Amino acid sequence: MTAPAIRLTGVSRRFGRTTALEDVTTEVPSGVVCGLLGRNGAGKTTLMSILAGHDRPSAGTVEVLGSDPFEHAGVMGSTSLIRDNQRYPEDFKLKHVLRVVPRFHERWDAELAAELVDAFRLPSRTTVKKMSRGQQSGLGIVIGLASRAPLTVFDEPYLGLDATARRVFADRLLAARLDDDEGRTIVLSTHLIDEMEQLLDHVVVLDGGRLVRAGTTEEVTAGAHSLSGAAAAVERVAGGRTPLSRHRVGGLLSLVFAGEPPAGLAEEAAAAGVQVAPVGLQDLVAALGAADRSEAPREHEAAAA
Ligand SMILES: Nc1ncnc2c1ncn2[C@@H]1O[C@H](COP(=O)(O)OP(=O)(O)OP(=O)(O)O)[C@@H](O)[C@H]1O
Structure with missing residues (x-):
């Protein structure tokens, strides 16, 4: 059996008196699309930051692709975290992003990136800062999918996307899963569960920082x-x-x-x-x-x- 992509053991994260995650123990197999689900404030973003090595738990252990991801260059280089508050320099346009981001992803797929830029109709003259909410989400999806990172983590990739763009994302996600013989793992949070359910192989459900369900989508439902x-x-x-x-x-x-x-x-x-x-x-x-x-x-x- 292949090693899980993610292994969490007793993971807690406290911010002062707020407990964002409490004693979370679960595994996510390699090569799946995993939905991280739960109400507002359930702890999804906190967990995603920990998975990407941007934050570390107050207690417990985290293994991503076999190592502790916190400030671990190897794991961070193999992980692509796409979140809605991604900051770029003020004057950055699409071409600047597409020039800089591939440096961090050795498996960057420039052809796929170009195709997705077209599909999402991303503007080339507008700075990223002035792109619409949906265009910024589209840009995040271009980076997340074209990175071909062994672990890609999308925090609410759907924010602001119109129906056509959501369909593009779903199709490409499916294609990435079907084409991929490299065991690529994708974790995404979403509140549009009905629309995403058919794409999810595995789900992890948090509530109030606690794990309430985890398993294949079929097992959970x-x-x-x-x-x-x-x-x-x-x-x-x-x-x-x-x-x-x-x-x-x-x-x-x-x-x-x-x-x-x-x-x-x-x-x-x-x-x-x-x-x-x-x-x-x-x-x-x-x-x-x-x-x-x-x-x-x-x-x-x-x-x-
Ligand atoms: N840096 C921080 N400082 C203090 N509290 C925080 C911090 N980050 C998260 N929290 C708190 O931790 C809890 C979990 O937040 P988190 O952002 O992980 O939830 P979420 O599931 O992503 O929510 P949403 O669906 O609304 O995005 C919330 O109560 C939040 O207020």
Whole structure:
């Protein structure tokens, strides 16, 4: 089995009294597109900075491509971190970026970069600072994909992108994954989960700095289901099971559960007029973010149960 691209053991990051990450232990296999998901403030950007070696944890250990990435020239040279607040000199235009950035990436693909610049219709005369939000995101994607870095980390690559540009990104990401025989790993954070789900091989879900789910997309979503209908009937069919989230509008109640429905649930629900439906990744992540962490089982407790 190939070594994982990322191995986190008990990783915590505190900023004064704020805990951005708490005791995160997980692995991301090499060669996957991994979605780093969770609500605002979940700790995604903090984790990405740590993965790229720009920051280090307050506790725990991080291995990226087999080494501690913090200020490790080898790992930093193999990693491309694309974030929305990337700063360039005031007068930098596209041509300046495309001249400087390849120096940091030995596998830079100039042909792909040129193709993507066209596809995103990036302006050549405007300084980067004055590019629109979507154009700046497009530029980040050009750099991230053309770098062909063994690990590419995109923080919210979709910000401001129009529908056509999002499609270009999705297609190119897919092509990078299919064409790549070098085991390239891509980690990206996004709130547009529905749109990205089909591209994600692996997902890591954080909430309040804690790991709440990790695994292949299929593993994480397997069997997740909701019950909805008249509140009293839904409560009755749910029995004593603790839902991840509950949403009530007037007399209607909807509950989201992780995992497979218990045997006989479908028949019982049908008899009570309660609807049972599968839950996709976006709704599951939303439910995990709505869960009361004091009651919800942590991932390792759930796995042990
Ligand atoms: N440099 C810092 N100093 C103090 N607190 C910080 C710092 N960086 C992050 N935090 C805090 O750590 C927590 C996690 O922030 P982070 O930016 O990692 O979340 P996120 O999941 O990327 O959120 P979003 O989806 O909104 O981008 C937040 O409560 C944030 O306020």
